Amino acid sequence: MNTDRIYLDNNATTAPTADVMGAVAHGLIKHWANPSSPHAMGQEARQALMQARTQLARMLGCKPAEVVFTSGATESNHIALRGAVGFNGRQGLVLSAAEHAGVQKLARHLAQRQQANLGWIGLTPEGTLDMAQARDLVTPHVALVSVMAANNETGVLMPIGEMARLAHAQGAMLHVDATQLIGKLPFDFDKSGADLVSLSAHKFHGPKGVGALIVRQGLNWPALYQGSQERARRGGTENLPGILGLAAATERLTMAPQAWFQHMASQTRLRDQLEQGLLSRLPGTVVFGGEATRLPNTSYLRFGHLHADVVLQRLERLGIMASSGAACSASGNEPSFVLSAMGIPREEALCAIRFSLSIQTTSAQIQTVLDRLPAELAPLMAEHAAAAGHPAFPSGAFA
Numbered sequence: 001m002n003t004d005r006i007y008l009d010n011n012a013t014t015a016p017t018a019d020v021m022g023a024v025a026h027g028l029i030k031h032w033a034n035p036s037s038p039h040a041m042g043q044e045a046r047q048a049l050m051q052a053r054t055q056l057a058r059m060l061g062c063k064p065a066e067v068v069f070t071s072g073a074t075e076s077n078h079i080a081l082r083g084a085v086g087f088n089g090r091q092g093l094v095l096s097a098a099e100h101a102g103v104q105k106l107a108r109h110l111a112q113r114q115q116a117n118l119g120w121i122g123l124t125p126e127g128t129l130d131m132a133q134a135r136d137l138v139t140p141h142v143a144l145v146s147v148m149a150a151n152n153e154t155g156v157l158m159p160i161g162e163m164a165r166l167a168h169a170q171g172a173m174l175h176v177d178a179t180q181l182i183g184k185l186p187f188d189f190d191k192s193g194a195d196l197v198s199l200s201a202h203k204f205h206g207p208k209g210v211g212a213l214i215v216r217q218g219l220n221w222p223a224l225y226q227g228s229q230e231r232a233r234r235g236g237t238e239n240l241p242g243i244l245g246l247a248a249a250t251e252r253l254t255m256a257p258q259a260w261f262q263h264m265a266s267q268t269r270l271r272d273q274l275e276q277g278l279l280s281r282l283p284g285t286v287v288f289g290g291e292a293t294r295l296p297n298t299s300y301l302r303f304g305h306l307h308a309d310v311v312l313q314r315l316e317r318l319g320i321m322a323s324s325g326a327a328c329s330a331s332g333n334e335p336s337f338v339l340s341a342m343g344i345p346r347e348e349a350l351c352a353i354r355f356s357l358s359i360q361t362t363s364a365q366i367q368t369v370l371d372r373l374p375a376e377l378a379p380l381m382a383e384h385a386a387a388a389g390h391p392a393f394p395s396g397a398f399a
């Protein structure tokens with residue numbers, strides 16, 4: 001990475017670490033044979049695949065047999081949602097308004113083809129689930145409830161345990177898109193109560209194009225790609241170099257509770273340093289979902305009424321990589337659907353900027369942002385406020 005740049009867009013993707021690169025190279029060089037081949041080289045590749053499966057299972061608190069390797073969270077989400085069509089003779093699919101754009105589009109596609117009846121759980125102003133609505137929507141007609149563990153834009157954590165109890169009480173399954181949570185907070189599959197869990201390696205310093213769907217043992221979930229690999233749950237020759245890279249990335253996350261505590265505390269400290277610093281230097285800054293329980297690395301905010309495009313231009317000039325929301329749907333002209341679902345007015349939602357940190361973010365980088373960004377934005381905010389008739393910010397507030 002160019003060391004002059006400050007990368008604060010880790011919810012979009014993270015940089016692969018040296019151990020991950022080494023594991024991918026090892027897979028390409030040493031284990032290029034097909035893990036399904038019965039000869040010695042194939043069997044060595046198979047051994048490596050089994051070891052990677054065990055490593056991921058250990059990190060997630062699931063059984064190795066529950067791991068289905070996929071090309072990433074998008075595919076895992078597709079297996080989960082498409083597999084729910086007609087499950088137990090049911091057509092109902094309940095999902096939250098915070099789900100990833102890919103999940104929402106797929107759900108609408110299934111509904112258009114009359115393969116599913118959709119129920120949408122709305123969001124509270126703080127970005128968590130409207131549980132009263134959830135209780136009304138989860139009925140005995142529902143096959144699957146799909147709720148993400150943490151939102152990719154706000155970082156707000158969703159009540160997974162409660163949703164599992166709600167779904168199971170009605171005989172429905174619970175799918176959790178844990179793509180943004182894994183790597184940032186500990187996750188235990190058995191304790192979560194989820195039946196299906198999606199993840200992507202590149203969100204926690206693994207390679208792109210590889211992930212997994214965890215499928216609770218005994219649940220006969222249909223495949224999207226037919227074939228014999230992954231116990232016939234996902235056909236296609238395994239991406240072993242990618243899977244070895246994923247396993248290397250999980251090793252770092254198989255931590256004792258004390259180590260997790262320190263990991264989370266240091267992430268939160270840096271995020272709070274950034275957030276508090278911006279709030280105090282730039283009055284008029286507002287954090288979205290700031291009162292909710294959030295991922296330790298994510299800060300989603302607006303600088304007064306400055307449009308996100310204007311802020312992004314300034315950030316770019318300073319070499320600070322951030323985003324106006326989800327990388328997959330950030331367009332600039334449409335407000336974030338997550339913020340809209342939280343009831344944030346369009347003109348405020350169009351000002352949203354997301355900073356997302358990682359284990360590679362340093363205190364010095366955050367200090368550099370705090371030293372440089374307020375001087376760039378304060379005059380613009382004051383100008384904008386004056387033009388719009390808002391009270392101008394006190395002079396010197398950004399010194």
Ligand code: PMP
Nearest residue numbers: 072073074100152177179180200
């Ligand atoms: N779900 C969530 C919550 C995500 O943030 C993302 C990535 N932005 C995905 C799913 C899709 O992951 P991938 O692009 O790796 O398939």
